[in-house]
Amino acid sequence: MAMPPTVSWRGDARTGALVIIEQTLLPSELRLLELTDLDGVIDAIVRLAVRGAPAIGVAGAYGCVIALRSGLGAAGLERLADARPTAVNLRWAVERVKSVAEGDVKKALAEAKRIHASDEDTCRRIGQHGAALIRNGMGLLTHCNAGALATAGMGTALAPMYVAHANGVKFRVFADETRPLLQGARLTSFELSEQGIDVTVIGDGMAASVMRAGRVQLVITGADRIAANGDAANKIGTYGVAVAARHHDIPFYVAAPRSTFDAALASGNEIPIEERSESELRRLGPTQLVPAGAKVFNPAFDVTPAGLITGLITEDGIFSPGQIRSWLAGG
Secondary structure: OOOOOOEEEEOOOOOOEEEEEOHHHOOOOOOEEEEOOHHHHHHHHHOOOOOOHHHHHHHHHHHHHHHHHOOOHHHHHHHHHOOOOOOHHHHHHHHHHHHHHOOOHHHHHHHHHHHHHHHHHHHHHHHHHHHOOOOOOEEEEEOOOOEHHHOOOOEOOOHHHHHHHHOOOOEEEEEEOOOOOOHHHHHHHHHHHHOOOEEEEEOHHHHHHHHHOOOOOEEEEOOOEEEOOOOEEEEOOHHHHHHHHHHOOOOEEEEOOHHHEEOOOOOHHHOOOOEOOOHHHHEEOOEEOOOOOOOOOOEOEEEEOHHHOOEEEEOOEEEOHHHHHHHHOOO
């Protein structure tokens, strides 16, 4: 099937709507959701109907148009920017639209569309740089979903795979299921299989064993926020993948746009980690998994130290963690 854009805008600034793929229903149902009020936009971001740092940023940019035309002003924009604390792209996009628009909804929409177009171009460039790492016969592993469903373009971590596939390179992808919300099983496998890429879903606890068996030669993940020293926050479980990759001498790369880097944070210790509802772990649909008397800890992200990261794939090229500060400063 032809997948519609993950995030788009339909109509003009005064009466238009933010249109997103309702990702909580995938892969069983592909449904578009039209959002015309700020509460709806925030709800969609919080409950992961739209998710992935770049896609959240683009959705947040369009959400600014809705907030401003609804007369909610600075308070509304702040609520929007706070919807998910770890993904820095959201606040970055809201602040950018706010500063350019100065309350004008037409200017806000124009800036949101520029952010959208920029993300599409950024994804393409990340894909081109990262594709050089992928060779015939390789086994790749990724965690969570950092493809088209996480961006306004072809993705971040999956973009090199799409470019390599288009260039005729033959490889295999192992997609961690990514507990507890199964973004790898539901979303990454959906995307890759739709594009004809060889993809195998594995349980999160299987990654190290698959590496030991020699089936993985390269790991690429996305990120939701990266500190100035190269420490990277991504979906919970990524840190364990990086540790296993280091033990098995497998290169571990993080793919992300400049907007995901937070130069104001010296290290990953300063990245705020979102804790989500206990229900995500306690239940699977109608089935109770955890007894009422047991506690639940459900952080949405973990931080992979820069020392475990081989390189960071960006729109401007591939950098080592030690080069990030200079790159962010324009050097």
